[in-house]
Amino acid sequence: MPSVLKQKMKDLFEQAGADGWVMEPQAKELLRDAGLAVPDFACADTADAAVAAADKIGYPVAAKVVSARIVHKSDVGGVAVNLADESALREAFGRFSAMDGFAAMLVEEMVAGVEMIIGAKIDHQFGPVVLLGIGGTGVEIYQDVAIRMAPLTDQDAASMMNTLVGRRLLDGYRGAAPVDRAALAKTLVVFSELTMAAADWIESIDLNPVMCTADACVIADARIMLA
Amino acid sequence: MFDFNALLKPRTVAVIGVSHSNAMHPANVIYDKLDLRYPVQVFPVNPKGGKLRSQTVYKDISEVPGPVDLAVIAARADYVPDILESCIAHRVGGATVISGGFAERGRSDLQERMVAAARKAKFPFIGPNCLGIYVPRLIDTFFLPGERLVRPESGNVALVSQSGGVLVDQLVKFAGQGVGLSVGVSIGNKALVRELDLLNYLEQDPSTTVIAFYIEGFEKGEGRRFVQAAKACAKPVVVLKAGKSSQGSRAVSSHTASMAGDYRVFSAVLAQHGVAEAANEYEMVSFCEALSRCPLYPVEGRVGIVTVSGGHGVLSTDACIRRGLSVPEISEDIRSRIRERLSPSVRPIASLNNPIDLTGSAVDDDFAAAVSGLGQSPDVDSIIILLLPYSPGISSDLGARLSHVHQQMGKPVVAYVPHVEKYRMLIEGFELNRVPVSSSIEGAVLMVEAMKKCHPC
Numbered sequence: 001m002p003s004v005l006k007q008k009m010k011d012l013f014e015q016a017g018a019d020g021w022v023m024e025p026q027a028k029e030l031l032r033d034a035g036l037a038v039p040d041f042a043c044a045d046t047a048d049a050a051v052a053a054a055d056k057i058g059y060p061v062a063a064k065v066v067s068a069r070i071v072h073k074s075d076v077g078g079v080a081v082n083l084a085d086e087s088a089l090r091e092a093f094g095r096f097s098a099m100d101g102f103a104a105m106l107v108e109e110m111v112a113g114v115e116m117i118i119g120a121k122i123d124h125q126f127g128p129v130v131l132l133g134i135g136g137t138g139v140e141i142y143q144d145v146a147i148r149m150a151p152l153t154d155q156d157a158a159s160m161m162n163t164l165v166g167r168r169l170l171d172g173y174r175g176a177a178p179v180d181r182a183a184l185a186k187t188l189v190v191f192s193e194l195t196m197a198a199a200d201w202i203e204s205i206d207l208n209p210v211m212c213t214a215d216a217c218v219i220a221d222a223r224i225m226l227a
Numbered sequence: 228m229f230d231f232n233a234l235l236k237p238r239t240v241a242v243i244g245v246s247h248s249n250a251m252h253p254a255n256v257i258y259d260k261l262d263l264r265y266p267v268q269v270f271p272v273n274p275k276g277g278k279l280r281s282q283t284v285y286k287d288i289s290e291v292p293g294p295v296d297l298a299v300i301a302a303r304a305d306y307v308p309d310i311l312e313s314c315i316a317h318r319v320g321g322a323t324v325i326s327g328g329f330a331e332r333g334r335s336d337l338q339e340r341m342v343a344a345a346r347k348a349k350f351p352f353i354g355p356n357c358l359g360i361y362v363p364r365l366i367d368t369f370f371l372p373g374e375r376l377v378r379p380e381s382g383n384v385a386l387v388s389q390s391g392g393v394l395v396d397q398l399v400k401f402a403g404q405g406v407g408l409s410v411g412v413s414i415g416n417k418a419l420v421r422e423l424d425l426l427n428y429l430e431q432d433p434s435t436t437v438i439a440f441y442i443e444g445f446e447k448g449e450g451r452r453f454v455q456a457a458k459a460c461a462k463p464v465v466v467l468k469a470g471k472s473s474q475g476s477r478a479v480s481s482h483t484a485s486m487a488g489d490y491r492v493f494s495a496v497l498a499q500h501g502v503a504e505a506a507n508e509y510e511m512v513s514f515c516e517a518l519s520r521c522p523l524y525p526v527e528g529r530v531g532i533v534t535v536s537g538g539h540g541v542l543s544t545d546a547c548i549r550r551g552l553s554v555p556e557i558s559e560d561i562r563s564r565i566r567e568r569l570s571p572s573v574r575p576i577a578s579l580n581n582p583i584d585l586t587g588s589a590v591d592d593d594f595a596a597a598v599s600g601l602g603q604s605p606d607v608d609s610i611i612i613l614l615l616p617y618s619p620g621i622s623s624d625l626g627a628r629l630s631h632v633h634q635q636m637g638k639p640v641v642a643y644v645p646h647v648e649k650y651r652m653l654i655e656g657f658e659l660n661r662v663p664v665s666s667s668i669e670g671a672v673l674m675v676e677a678m679k680k681c682h683p684c
Contacts, residue, residue: 125450125488126496147495149451156499159684 001197005033013201013226019068022224025106034194036187037218041108047093051086053107060084062108063092069101071223082110111218113211114169114179118188120150120195121204122227128195132188134166135209150192157185177214187217203227229351229420231428233320235410237296237366238267241288243310244302245271245279253325253370254301260373265366288317296320299359299368304328307355308340315348322352323359323368330416331356338418345419357415358391363408371395382407384515385429387422388441389414400512406519409435423453430460437518439465439511444488454500463518463681465503467511468493503680510673513665517641517674520663524639528552528679531607532582533597535589539613539668540582546672552679557581561604568596590620595632602636609675612642613668616650626656633662639678643671
């Protein structure tokens with residue numbers, strides 16, 4: 001990891017230290033700087049700014065509340081997807097701006113694909129470890145995950161995909177196009193390197209969901225919990 | 228960092244803490260067995276002095292004549308730090324601290340004092356709260372009377388255990404399976420000498436070819452260093468982990484004051500680094516047996532099976548699939564090569580799809596044909612022979628004969644032979660020639676799984 005990025009990351013973690021976690025826009029910026037794919041997004045603190053951002057990104061968009069006090073956005077209704085036009089966007093802004101600790105609204109390109117989760121945590125015995133799992137609604141129930149010690153090699157990334165029970169979802173289940181495994185592998189490897197560099201500050205990182213398609217692997221949501 | 232040679236291959240031993248009143252005191256049990264049955268010179272130590280049997284009891288390690296390689300310390304916990312310091316001062320080679328009553332009972336302070344002194348002097352000590360070391364025919368610091376133990380023969384498996392009880396019990400199983408031991412070490416609270424230190428030593432130890440561990444937990448970041456060293460080690464490393472459930476984890480902290488950690492991570496990271504994790508005590512024995520009898524081959528787990536019983540073929544195939552191994556089809560080319568060499572009575576009735584069923588009419592030559600055919604097949608990287616000696620055409624020489632076939636090929640062979648005395652010659656024919664033999668079908672499959680697990684996944 002280049003030293004400029006390392007310094008930027010350190011500054012970010014120190015700023016966010018008081019909250020105990022890094023909010024989605026800053027987390028995504030860090031991931032993007034590290035070379036990972038995130039959706040086109042912008043932060044807006046007024047409804048007009050949100051509309052301007054959405055015009056630039058193009059409808060439909062997703063909108064999410066940005067608040068240091070709201071870690072689980074969807075639990076409090078702080079996520080709105082497939083907003084088709086300006087009035088829907090303004091309605092969402094109205095709701096979000098009344099929420100606890102409201103700082104801004106994240107306006108974002110809609111992304112689709114096979115939902116995966118990628119995570120990292122600092123294990124007591126083994127240090128930074130990375131997890132790959134099948135995402136979506138069944139994630140808590142099936143616990144279909146592969147875990148490896150970071151940093152990962154390309155072979156580690158390939159074997160993680162191959163050990164998932166739900167790996168057929170990656171191969172183009174029921175007529176869908178197969179997922180770009182190389183893009184997913186690269187995401188895992190780069191993410192594992194980022195995790196190694198961040199190990200002294202973080203407790204865990206959740207990328208959930210990561211949308212995988214035939215030609216990309218895009219991180220739709222990200223949360224970094226600080227140690 | 229530490230020199231373990233004096234500690235693990237001692238010629239002179241001081242047993243500190245022998246009792247004048249209690250013949251069953253751990254120190255006395257150890258003293259007696261070393262004095263009566265081991266090729267070491269042994270000196271009893273107790274501050275009261277006097278005589279034990281006809282031997283002089285020395286009041287302090289400083290009074291023992293000549294250099295001492297190993298001090299076995301079995302005194303009360305409060306006295307142990309001072310004893311250890313006096314061992315260091317008198318240039319003893321190393322110590323095993325048998326006594327309990329340290330970190331596992333809230334007395335971390337005593338343990339820390341010992342560690343600080345030993346680390347400064349580069350003085351290796353095992354324990355505390357352990358059984359110490361066992362090397363067949365050389366040294367035994369277990370405070371268990373000799374007549375109660377089942378002792379494995381000298382061999383090439385090293386076993387390092389956080390639990391003394393598990394170590395002793397595994398040794399019973401090793402002895403039962405004829406698995407030989409190079410050294411057994413019970414490290415207890417592992418205050419100073421830990422798994423990684425012994426891994427580094429055993430990697431260099433010429434008498435050890437397989438290194439096995441019973442582990443309850445690592446300290447912060449230690450697991451990372453351990454798996455990295457294990458991956459770099461040319462010898463296979465086997466681990467049995469305890470404290471997998473949340474209740475088990477609680478038991479671990481009161482047992483040896485360790486943290487059991489997140490088991491899912493532990494298991495995945497071991498596999499990633501080619502450390503063979505045994506799920507339980509039976510797998511531990513099977514893995515050690517397989518890996519100690521046969522050199523390490525690159526095995527992905529594509530198994531070729533040869534039997535004289537269709538049922539055994541099916542059972543073993545099921546076991547392979549359940550354990551993540553495959554039983555691939557054999558090419559027609561290989562099948563016809565095997566067919567050509569089969570005896571005329573077997574040729575029309577044998578089934579040459581993997582698993583290969585030679586039928587009850589098979590003779591030794593048919594086995595040799597099938598095994599050497601599979602040896603040439605690129606579709607399989609390992610071979611299981613299910614040998615039912617009840618079959619009339621099979622001779623007692625078949626074990627040695629198939630082992631010689633095996634030695635011509637670059638892939639491992641394991642065999643299943645019922646373990647009863649009258650088949651001993653068949654079994655030894657395999658075992659003495661680098662083919663491990665299991666007493667069950669499942670066990671034979673486990674042996675191939677062990678070889679597969681030694682490669683990073």
